[in-house]
Structures are given as C-alpha cells and as structure tokens.
Amino acid sequence: MAKRSTLFIKIVEGKNLPIKDMWHEDDSMWFLCQVTVLFDVAPDSDSHRFPHYSDNNRTGSSDPYCIVKIDNEAIIRTATIWKTLSPFWGEEYTVHLPPYFRTVSFYVLDEDSLSRDDVIGKVSITKEVLTAKPQGVDGWMSLTEIDPDEEVQGEIHLQISVLGDGDIPRKLCCQVLEARDLAKKDRNGASDPFVRVRYNGKTYESTVVKKSCYPRWNESFEFELDETLADTGLLSVEVWDWDLVSRNDFLGKVLFNINKLQSAQQEEGWFRLGPDKSKHSEYEGTLGSLRLQLRLRDEVVLPSSHYKPVTELLSQSVGSQLNGNWPDFIMLIDETTTAESRQEVANNLVKLFLGQGLVKEFLDVLFKLELEKTTEPNTLFRSNSLASKSMESFLKVAGMQYLHRLLGPIINRIFEEKKYVELDPSKVELKEAGCAGLHRQQTESDIIQQSSSLLQSYLSELLTSILQSASYCPLLICQVFHQLYLRVQECFPDPEYRKVKFIAVTSFLCLRFISPAIMSPKLFHLREKHADARTSRTLLLLAKAVQTIGNMDTLACCSKEPWMVCLQSAIQQGITQLKDFITKLVNCHEPEDLELQTRMSLQCGTMEKEGFLFLHRTKDKCMPMTSPFKKYYVTLSKDTLSYSRTQHSKKSLFISLPKIRAVEKVEEKCFGSANVMQIISSEDSGQQETLYLDCKSVNELNHWLSALRKACSHNTNTMSCYHPGIYKADRWSCCHQKEKSDPGCDKTRHGVTLQEWYDPLDPDLEAQLIYQHLCSVQHAMRDKYYKLREQQGVQEADSVRDQKKVDGLSKLFSILQDLHDAHAAVEEEERSKNKNLFLELQT
DSSP: OEEEEEEEEEEEEEESOOOOEEEESSTTHHHHHHHHHHHTOOSOTTTOSOTTOOGGGEEEEOOEEEEEEETTEEEEEOOOOOSOSSOEEEEEEEEEEOTTOOEEEEEEEEOOSSSOOEEEEEEEEEHHHHHHOTTOEEEEEEOBOOOTTTOOOOEEEEEEEEEOOTTSOOEEEEEEEEEESOOOOSTTSSOOEEEEEEETTEEEEOOOOOSOSSOEEEEEEEEEOOGGGTTTOEEEEEEEEOOSSSOOEEEEEEEEEHHHHHHHSEEEEEEEOBOOOOOOOTTTTSSOEEEEEEEEEEEEEOOHHHHHHHHHHHHHHHOGGGTOSOTHHHHHHHHHOOTTTHHHHHHHHHHHHHHHTOHHHHHHHHHHHHHHHOOOGGGTTOSOOHHHHHHHHHHHHHHHHHHHHHHHHHHHHHHHHOOOOOOOGGGOOHHHHOEEETTEEOOHHHHHHHHHHHHHHHHHHHHHHHHHGGGTSOHHHHHHHHHHHHHHHHHOOSGGGTTHHHHHHHHHHIIIIIHHHHHOTTTTTSOSSOOOHHHHHHHHHHHHHHHHHHHTOHHHHHHHOGGGGGGHHHHHHHHHHHHHHHHHHTTOOOOTTHHHHHHHHHHTOOEEEEEEEEEEETTOSSOOSSOOOEEEEEEEOSSEEEEESSSSSOOOEEEEGGGEEEEEEOOHHHHTOSOEEEEEEEOTTSOEEEEEEEOSSHHHHHHHHHHHHHHTTTOSSOOSEEOSSOEETTEETTTOOOOTTOOOSEEOOTTOEEOOTTOOOOHHHHHHHHHHHHHHTHHHHHHHHHHHHHHTTTOGGGHHHHHHHHHHHHHHHHHHHHHHHHHHHHHHHHHHHHHHHHHHHHO
C-alpha cells in the first residue's frame, strides 16, 4: 500500500504589486536610481528626490517572479515578468508530497541585475486549509510582509525530565542535544546558533556553534521545579543566531507545559521550531495580491489485486476482442463527468488504457460517440468534450518527444534571433523596429514587409519539419489518426465534405497540440523561460498562421484579420503540404504488437539533460580548492545514470540505479551555489561514493531530483539521514563531526517530487483515481440504473441491450463497494496502529 499527497498548483497572476525599480522619464536616469538603491545613498536628504527632477516625472515598475516552498524547501521558480506591477504567469505544476508536509508558501520577489533581489511579500497556506476544501482553493490572496521572526525552520532534539521524589525538592532538567535544518541568517550561508532556556524567571544559554545549521551541543540545564506553577508554568527553549555587531537573529522556539511533563516524567524527541508572536504589519494590504489555484488530493493506493476488477470492466467496455461488450460504460462516464473534472478524468483514462495497451480502442469509442452527436461538420471536435480532452492528453503523453524534435529548432531560432515582427499596422512601433540603415528610420511599410518575409521564412521551415516528421511520428499516434480519419470519412462521405476528414486530424494536431506549444513553449518544456514581449508576438503570429492552415480556410482568416493577407499564398501552399502530410501519416503500416511496444517505450522513457558534474570518491580526504565542476552530458535511463563529455561520445561512468542510496540537496555555502545536489551510491566493496551535480536553476535542480527519486523509488537500501554538507579538512562542513562514517545530521526527503510528462505509467494509481471519480458520480449513475430498470419491458426491441446495461451497472456498483470496504479496512488498521502507539507512549 502506498500513501502520499498530490498538490495541484496554478500560479495565475498578480496585481497591485509595489514599485521596486524607479526611473525618470528620461531613461538615462534609471541607472542612477539603481545605483542609489544598490549603495543605499539618499540623493537629496531634504526632499528625498533626485536633484533637478520633479516627482511628477518619476515612474517605476518591478520585475516580479515567484518562489514556491514546501515547508521552507524551494521547489519551483516561475519565470520573471519584466517591467510590470500586474504580472501574468499562468504556470501549472503537480507536486507529489509525503503526507506529513505542513505548509506551502509563495514568495514574490523583484529580480535585480545590479543588487540582490528584493522580497515583495508572501502567501502561506497550511495543509489544514487545503484539506478543509477538497474542491480546491481558487482566488486572490493578499501578500503579507515577511517578518524575520516568523521565517523559522528546522527541528531541535531535546530530552526533558522531572527529577526527584518524596521529600527531595524536584528539579526540571532540560538536555539540549542537537538541531537540524536551521534557517541561514549569515552571509556565509549558515548561522552561529545557540540555545536560550527559560523557566520561572531563570535563563540559561548554551555555547555558540559557529557556521552551522546542524549544531550539536549535548548540554544540560537544571531548574528548581516550582510546584505552585504546576498548571501555568511553561518551559521555553529558544534558538538564536549569534551576531558580533548587530542584534541576534531569532531562529525559532518550542514551549512545554510543565503539568504535562510532570505526568509523563520524561519527554524526548525531535521538536519542530515555531515562530515568535506575529507582529502587526504596517504594509498589510499594500503589497498587492496573488491569484492562486490549489487543490490537495490524498491518495491511498491499494495493492494491484484490488483494482483488477475495475480495470477488467473498463477494458471490456472498449476491447475489440469482446466486440465492445459494454461500450455504454464509456458513454455513461462521458455523460456524468462535469466540465470541471473532465480534463483530469481524461488524463487518468488515457494513462490507464495506455498501460493496458487499449488506448486506440478507447479513443475509437470516444470518436464514435462524438460523431453520433455531431450534425454540423464545422463543429466537429471543437467543444471541450471527453473525446477532445482525451486526445489532448494522449498527444501530450505519447507525443511530447515528437513535439520537441518537431518544434525545437524553429522555437530556438526565434528566441535567439529576437527579430521585431508585426503585421498589424495599428500595433507597429517604429522605436521597437530600430533603424534600417545609417540615420534612416524605417517606415511602417518597411517593417510590415520585413515582418512578412520573416514569418514566411519561419512558416516554411516549420512546414518542412512537419512534412519530414511523418517518418518519425510515433506509430501509435499514426494509428489513432488513421482511425479518426476513417471514422470521419464514413460519417461524412459526400464530396462536399471531403475536407472534413483532414480538418478532424488538424483540429487536434495543429489547433490543440502544435499551436499551443508555439504560443507557450515553456508550458510544453520547449524553453526554460517565458518569451519576452517581442518574441511572444512573433510566436503568436506564427501560431495564428498554423491555426489558419489547420482550419484549411484562408478566406475566413483574411476577412477577420485583413493584415494577414500578405501570408495568404504561404498559407495556401501550407494547406496543400499539410494534406500531403496527413495522407502519409494515416497510411503508416502497423507493426505487430504495436501496443506492447508503445507501452514499453512509455514506461522506460529516457530523460536527458546537461549539467555540471563532480565525482568525489569517499576515500579522498579533502575537496579540491579549485572549482571541481566540469561539463558532462548526463543521461538517466531505466537502469543507470551515466555521463560523458558530449552527447554522442562514449559514456565514461555508469552508476547502477539500484545502488543509489540517497539523492539530496547540498548546502549553498559548500560550493557557493544554491543549486547543487548529491547522489550517494554504494560500491560493490561496500564503500560509499558521492557525485555532485551543479544545475543552472532551482527548476532544473528539482527536475533532476524528482527524476532520480522516482527512478530509485523501489530501492531497498536507502538512507534515512545524510550530510547536506561536504567532508573537508577532516570534518563535515554541516555539523562539524570529525568521523567521516557519521550517519548524517539531516533527514532524507525521498517523498518530494514534481510530476513530469516523461514519468512512467502507474496503473494502480490511475485505477485508484478513476475509482475516486466513479464514487463521486455514483448518485448520477444510480439514477441512470433506476431509469433503465423502469424502461425494461416497455421497449422490448432494446430489452437485450438494456439488460446488458443494467447488469453492467450492477457489476460496477459491486466493484465500487468492494474497493470502498478495502479502503475502510486500511483506515481501521491505521486507526488501530495509532491507538496502540498512543497507549505505548502513555505507558
């Protein structure tokens, strides 16, 4: 049985953010403002204005981005949206978390090129709030000021006991052992922590441990127990960062009720550090807002045997070998699924049928259902039906590598060239276009003519790539489009509808797959960052041209947007080329056992990414003083992690994935970078070996962490703790322990992963999610069941088919009840374990 939480995150937009970058209307003043902010110099202390310039001529903006943290661990960084106080991100993420996580926080920062990034504010949401709203949280949330006394993290290991009995005065003993994952307050990427213990007006302080977020003290403090304060007395244990010049920084505290301690006599364990009392923020309501969409889903996945009946029932509803024993089951799911949940249900069904090798049959059933409901061919597959959403999901799961190979070169070319492209005369900006030659400003017609030539060049390159892609398009996709093509041709055989079968294919391939990827390459993992305004406009115009070709109607486009007429000949040629491509695509030969081949390739996909690697063997006593990182091409496959000098050169090292014991982050102070991870593996001799990987950004770091953690999720010899520092100068940099074999000073975090398009299929998880959906629509299905029972005997011609429906629904309800009982048994077992644990603690 597997238990985890999945958090769906959509960072939509922000509004009313404060100005962090100021400049004068004369752009030359911007640099002066930046220097003033950088060096904290007041240019005019009396008026707080820049000399010789009035406040009316000053303006400003910000360059905002978001950092998402789970319990103080950064897992996501959005793109920076330049020069705006109302940024739009529209970025979506799915994060898999262990059930014990506490808080998700969103920090908004302003990116600065000359100084450290400014923190604007944050939004924090606890797990309890998300659990209380299973339908999700969606709305605007006010940013709050970041109070240093509330930004605490980490845990402290304490042993607290009450000593003495009878006539001997009792004493309260507090033994401070160690702490881990404390907040970093100093510029060196660490802290100088000490502990302050308070009780009944008396205070003790521990020694200061320099430059460590994982200190070990092993000190004891005793207090005379005041019996008169038995009910109200509190023991306070505070952790502080010692500073020589400025005031000490608060790192967190734990409070203990003395009355409970006297009953238990002793309490020992790791205690989470909490914040100090929150202060009233003078900036409340003035830092702007974030619009967020969040939904938490707790998943308890049972063993595979429990899901076999529901999987078999779904397979029978589409299986060709049973001649569609109960195809109405899919129709029933379509009719009872709401618009809000349709995309998620489509994702789950597509992945489940991919795992069963029946995705072609499943989509074919949906094609038939959609065609039965369609009377006007112009509206075919244009709505957000289960068929449309399922095809979208299928193309993203089975065709993402194909999309990257198809669009990667043209997208990279547009990003690198950064040409100014505009066809709409009302949007042409002469300043943006620059000069055509020495001292000659370009005219509007010059810009439109150059833009037309550039777009035709981009479009020609893209269409050539599409034509050539017929040879490497995944065979399963060819097979599905072949089915779609034939079904539409059968439904609309008249000559006047000869284009409809082509438009049916392009409605998915162009309008729902290629065009969205062109407009938003980051969302399809084609680029790491969003495009700037100029590049975005170029991508939008290219996507419009592709959409027009996909619709196969040049006149309609030119009538709505007359300025597109300059591309008419290129679009007409593109329509002819696209028809040739579709003809080739739908006539690909089917190899034997295609479904099995596709299933295997989907489950054993290879992730490839470049990064800076350094191999540090455990037998080495010291780390080198110079930079140890060298560039290698790293490949993560089903069984190994390997790297080489270039992508095509011979691999110089292989690490067997079953030998990996931990994949964790490294402290920033170790290498001067916050994006370093370590891979700890065991050699055949039993010795440990550590490989360090330096990534370009926090997103790349977390993608690698997630990929490796998921690839090693079934490893048995994993570590429960590790060292986030490095072993240098005969000691660990994190906790200062001198023994290299010390087991570790921090917990491993195997459970935190990001969901990616290349993740392997998980049939049990998909079956569990479909079970949850069927439970949510069970009332609607029972209404259908009772109506069918009433109709039996009234319509004798359909009595056999109606009986099949009734029998199928009866079987479905029985399967759902069995799964419900299995989950109830698991919950009861969990409650029993917790109860026994509580009794043991009391004893």
